[in-house]
Amino acid sequence: MRALPIAVLALALALPATARQPVTTAPASLSPAPTLSADSETRWVSFDLTPGNQIVFRMTVNGRAATAILDTGVNFTLASSGFAAGLGLKPTATGQAAAIGGALPISWAPVETIDVGGLSRHGGRIGVADLTALATGTAQPVDVVLGADLLAAHALDIDFDNRRFRLLPSGRMPFRGTSVAVMTAPQSGTFLVDATVGTARVRPLLLDTGDGSTLTLAREAWSTTRLPDAGLTSAYAVGLAGPIETDLVVLPRVRLGATPARNVEVRIEPLRGYSTLTGTAGRIGNGFLQRYRVLLDPKARRMILSPGKSADRMPLKSTSGLLLSYEGKALRVLHVMRGSPAARDGWRAGDRICAIDGAKLPDDYRTNPVGQWPAGTPGRTVRLGLCDGGPERALTLAAFY
Template sequence: MRRALFTLVPLLAVLIVSAREPAKPVPAASISPAARDRGVYHLADDAEARWVPFDLTPGNQIRFTMQLEGRDVTAILDTGVSYTLLAKASPAVDTAKLVAGGSARAIGGSVELGWMPTRTLAIGGLARTGGGVTVTDLPAIATGSLSAVDLLVGADLLAGHALDIDYAAHRFRLLPSGRLPFKGGAAPLRVSPERSVYESTATLGGRRLAPVIVDTGDGSSITVTKDGWKAAALNVPSTTAISFGLAGPAVSGLAIAPDVRLGELTAHAVEVRIEPAGGFSQSIGVAGRIGSGFLQNYRVLLDPGARRMVLSPGPKAGTPPLRSTSGLLVGVEKNRLKILHVMRGGPAAASGWKDGDTICTIDGTPIPPDYATSPVASWSAGAPGRIVALGLCDGTIRKLELTHFY
């Protein structure tokens, strides 16, 4: 079963770095990541057998362990990141090697970057010698967890090979480009020369949207620009939601689209985020994103070298998306829940809830340490007509009747 809490609050970790080469020699600290040493890559002969186990964060992101400079580090697989990013707070940062590296666009605004050269890096059957990583602040909220990860593994490390993600078995592997380990619906895929991320196309309401970023680091399902949603002309109700990127929060529209087509595959009843005018996608010149909230319903092959993405339906494909019936999107803060967003048109908005309110009990039960994966979390998308007693941390009890509203 999907997690009720963060399926409704997908957390994003998208980073786009300029890939332009410098026009003339400049100091090392100001050279873009694209102009730095890219390193030497080697895929082991037995890479096919070297599956990497992972778990899904509460924000639907692929979290796993890899090696940096011979030490284990935690990482997120993020095809929406141009260049692999190391958290500034990670013990793996060598401050003696760290130099300033400019800035980058991210969801919520922009972030300052550093650059750190590396000697060795390894993921499953793939090893790299030389090269380096970008460095910036990577807060825990970017993964929906109470603890942060060390790395976001980006397109620079992944794009030279085929990436086989078996969501049902919670494992992935890197293969030689051109391999086709399973059958499924194919859609176009490339690494954009402008943005250095994975891109495809999608069709919504008969309207072709291109390009759309294929972003395993985005915990939401499908995201489109306001113009794209308007062009699709879908007559369905909508509400609002909040997401979190490296640069902070962003509020978007939220609706359930009757169908979305990706190449040969048609998916029904798909959750769609609608970015406001001037939002992240529009600012970088794309029509939207395909996130892990959608991809996790399939076994996925991403092979930009062979120009294809292949999707094979998994056990959860065809399951209707979980919808909020409370109208409250919450985050976990130790023994309490903090209201991150009150959804437009929902029962919580009608009864006066505000962003920042805190909840310490649900129907008299204190918030457990494992709230995000506990049965208690299901209240926010419970059966319409149920009345939930929510205990605020000041001792006040508020009752909320759950309702379908989008």
């Protein structure tokens, strides 16, 4: 059983117009196109989902094994500063990129080879940045974020039910499903789709496998749907450049192309947030995509969706209102959701929990059923012991959004 995600987190990044011009070493102009091996169809790459709901897998850079995140929302592939230093990569230029949570310093370094599954690239550059562990919900930061630059010329087949993906020649159709039109952003090279939310056609939406949430909308895009703000709560996300607070609601129905999706969790960014900054109306994340088997083929301008085992499932909803980070046998409160039982009981960000119902947190808390309590049955009262030695606090769970 998977534990309740401590928070739904997001990785996304793009070079804004103001930062793109000074960076004369943009990867698109310096990196050759990747190639596929003749047996790429058989070269499945196994993956898992992080607590932050991103696709994590193994690949190699300059022949060295790396832990990576598959992130179509990043328009160029990144290596963490520590991993790049361990490889002896020497940055030759620097710049700045827009990321969820703010601006992110970036540098560029020559690289010899990048290999994943049946895909290889020889030569070119890789971005180098500080990759925070909190942005993936893992205990340690990943080594590489595999971006859209390595995926644009081929088809990406993601089999979420069996936790594997592969790269195929563009134009292949390995399974049947509903087709969704995909556009490629002319400047960033990322992948865009349209959706219908309420009665409004919302576009363009970034296809972002690095974002663990389901659907995120710019505040300006949400206003066009004419859906009521009543019933919204708040949520917390962490991007490459830091945390952001969003509004949150669960909608009964959203349509992506001709594909209807039910019980869709929607996050709404503040005014002039990341989506607005990058010229999009929002983004479709892994919370949406993992309901399907996905064939993303940007060169053929389409995405194929075939319903998976969890296509119409109800999202796991908090009944406590506490979004938590598991840190060394303690839970730290990252955010208290608006209108929740925790908000009514006076919980605050930064509070630390060391015991649940009189027992210390188990070593396998992330996967132990004990870790499901923040989304437990309404009416249940949970006794929470604080790490500072203060009196135990009782929290009664309730449906609040």
